[in-house]
Amino acid sequence: MDQEMPVNTRFRAPRTILAAACAALLLAACGGERAETGTAGADAEAAPAAAGEVNLYTTREPGLIQPLLDAFTAQSGTRVNTVLLKDGLLERLGAEGARSTADVLMVVDTGNMLDLVEAGHTQPLQSEVLESAIPAHLRGADDQWFAMSLRDRVLYAHRDLELESFHYEDLADPQWKGKVCIRSGQHPYNTSLFAAMIAHHGAEATEQWLTGVKANLARKAAGGDRDVARDILAGICDIGIANAYYVGRMKNAEPGSEQHQWGEAIKVIRPTFDVEGGGTHVNISGAALARHAPNRDNAVALMEYLVSDEAQSLYARANYEYPVKAGVELDPVVASFGELTVDPLPLTEVVANRREASALVDKVGFDN
Template sequence: MLTTTFTRTLLLGAAALCTMAGSAVAAESLNIYTTREPGLIKPVLDEFTKETGIKVNTIFISNGLEERIRTEGENSPADLILTVDIGRLQAAKDYGVTQPVKSEALENVIPAAYRDPEGHWFGMALRARVVYASKDRVKQDKFTYEELADPKWKGKICSRSGQALYNISLFAAAIAHMGEDKAEQWLKGVKANLARKPSGGDREQAKDILAGVCDIGIGNTYYVSLMRNGSDAEQKKWGEAINVILPTFEGGGTHVNVSGLALAKYAPHKANAVKFMEYMVSDESQRIHAEANSEYPIKAGIAIHPTIASFGELKADNVPIAEIAKLRKKASEMVDTVGFDQ
């Protein structure tokens, strides 16, 4: 009987140790749900794992990320949400699938204009919505967003859908600057200047400029770097055919958007998730991210990708991203009201 009891005790102890060891291993991991192609963030993830020993698992979800996490509920393995555009970050908060983070490391680096006032999301990098201009046919090197509605550009502007996330944020910024009525008149003017029905992505706007379909387009900065520095010979031609002009709002600056992070509501590895968020604003991470993704670092003093830097000094607009998020619904309705995509 004594031998049997002793054996059972040993077995129970071994089982407990195995359970604890398994828990420790599980704790050294991190699950990121992302709308970004994992390859774009792999350099940062690899460096984080190298520094911390925490294994990062990425789950790529192009659409419906918020719905999936909400459906998974308390059983969701998601620790972090990594996505682009304030619309997606705010949607995650509105869906109730995030939780606030209080971190001096984040708040000391990220300007208040680029994070949620309640701590539900944080911008990690910036991208500007700018003018692509034909090198051959457009001689001016300065623009205001208001000028896009000037009749002198009638039949000369290309754009992707007005309902595209990046355009909705730009139009929301226009509402913030002009007021709803003037912004609607402005958007009607931009529509009147379109050379064709809105279509394609930002790269296609550069393609059509090269083809002579239009003289100017609306697009994000990083696409130009990806075209010029990528391996696709055709896209390289598109990127080289345009100048990038950083427009400003009258009385404001260049519209910027963010790529950012939010802590999932039921994050099973919360400590690791916060550690990753704080790592993302370190000098090394900001440098790697800026180089790999051709985005503006959120942290001051970090070198900008050479192609992006060649566009000139970015004077970012002063409207907080959270305020733009509140106006996105009105902007979307306005796109339909003026028939922008028709």
């Protein structure tokens, strides 16, 4: 797959209700005992702390974060117990309630992180280490969540195209008619970008922009981010919007492989919003302290380690994501994209527009 599974791909699907019901039935059948897959009643006593371990609930692909967790264990001696939940994290936490063993919650996409906050599954964490490493617009104003790495939404362009700079607004320029590729507008990566466009220009202007982008599509909005590079190589389109870290994966793939060929066919341009002080749109992988964390001290230690120079460098070299902490050495491929100037708009303001952005995608028939 071309993505990590988000908690909600489009806010709330009916199957999540079923998941919650199943969790409740499992709890009743087990008499309130916690199985390895773990469900527990909300009114039960809090789980006791266990020395030397920390429990991580995450939607992230294990291979992408395991090097970080292994390094933390090697440094601290604290064992990390990872619970991978590709779907149903909100429902799992709701079913477990105060008996939840979760210490740290880690997800991708700001919207998914704020869903956890709004559902009451996190708690504030005041940490000088986190606050000094993470810019204010990349963490919750109430210290409920923190970005751990950045995923910039960039332009893939044919490597021979004479193009050195770009604004997101330019995607609707008629000069690109029939030359643009992009994945579904309802995917969280794009919904987040469109929500940022609303924050900068308003809903009416964003609707007009989306209509213009749709008119410029070379094919239906579908597939994944790497498919944009594939289709540029195939001559289907000249430019497209996708996440930068996929390029690191493609260009570092086995020479001669399909993915390596896709990566070699493109160059990366970091677009900015065409507003005063506008920067490049980013989404995040983020972490939060779980509301009932039984191993709180170890949880804080893990979160603080994740913004250390060592961990941030691992993010950059293993995942090709952009470090949230300034001054960390980048992977050479990522460094070749040039300096990243992050759009200063607080991500909480962006996320506030995601439902309206999703509605606009449907209104203009973007994915049709």
